[in-house]
Amino acid sequence: MTKFKGYVLQHGTSPVNGSPFVVIMTMGSSNTKTGDMCQLWILHENINPVDAVNLGMDDTVCGDCPHRKQSDGSRSCYVNVGQAPNAVWKSYKRGIYGKLSDLNPSDIQGRKIRYGAYGDPAMISPSLITLLNEHAAGHTGYTHQWRQPWAQWCKGVFQASCDSFADYLDASAHGWKTFAVVAKGEQSxxxxxxxATAANSKAQCITCSLCDGAKTDIFVEAHGSGAKYVTN
Ligand code: SF4
Structure with a gap:
């Protein structure tokens, strides 16, 4: 069976605004901090990621994440949508990816999956996540949608992304494992x-895999080395 560089796993409708989105899994990564994980991209079906950000239509896939572009033009998301997300979207439009039915369980057996290389994985079908996790060797994932009723299935599967102590207390009180950003120099x-953000560390997500929503709370220092690539 043909091996593809990526697979279109789902066409969905955003619970946030009713717009269509697509879920694509690419099979490799050269990201030295995460390691060679399969990566899931959640992208607006019809608007390229750059335009989606500029039009405010990225809420289709990012919900109410506070790192989206603000009215003053600032945007604190660590993902440069003009790079990998745009490249994946263009490849999708060129039709180079396989379908879900082209994916063999053996393609992901022994592999680890990074959910939400761009986009919030709470948008993805829970049954699809369950299916992938049954075959993969592990995963990481983060959601900013942990307060939303429709995202409660993500508890125990993805870390709740927290931007403050108040967020952390709220998420913890509701049973989430958290991924918090702590201001540099402030007490964790x-x-x-x-x-992976410790000085001189060679740790990678592919071997660490603590951010699977079930193991423990994690924090990174804002502006610390590597903090940007893992913040989600
Ligand atoms: S703690 Fe989370 S983000 Fe950091 S290396 Fe481990 S899995 Fe990756």
Missing amino acids: FSGKLCP
Whole structure:
């Protein structure tokens, strides 16, 4: 059976605004901090990621994430949508990816999956996540949608992304494992420091895999080395 560089796993409708989105899994990554994981991209079906950000239509896939572009033009999301997300969207439009039915369980057996290389994985069908996780060796994932009723299935599957101590307390009180950003030099308030952001560390998500929604609370220092690539 033909091996593809990526697979279109789902066409969905955003619970946020009713717009269509597409879920694509690419099979490799050269990201030295995460390691060679399969990556899931959640992208607006009809608007390229750059235009979606500029039009405010990225809420289709990012919900109410506070790191989206603000009215003053600032945007604190670590993802440069003009790079990998745009390249994946263009490849999708060129039709180079396989379908879900082209994917063999053996394609992901022994592999680890990074949910939401761009886009919030709470948008993805829970049954699709369950199916992939049954075959994969592990995963990481983060959601900013942890307060939304429709995202409660993500508890125990993805980390709740927290931007403050108040967020951390709220998410923890509701049973979530958290991924918190702590201001540089300020006292940490939750769990373990992401080992990949420790000085001189060679840790990678592919071997660490603590951010699977079930193991523990993690924090990174804002502006610390590597903090940007893991913040989600
Ligand atoms: S703590 Fe989370 S973000 Fe950091 S290396 Fe481990 S899995 Fe990756």
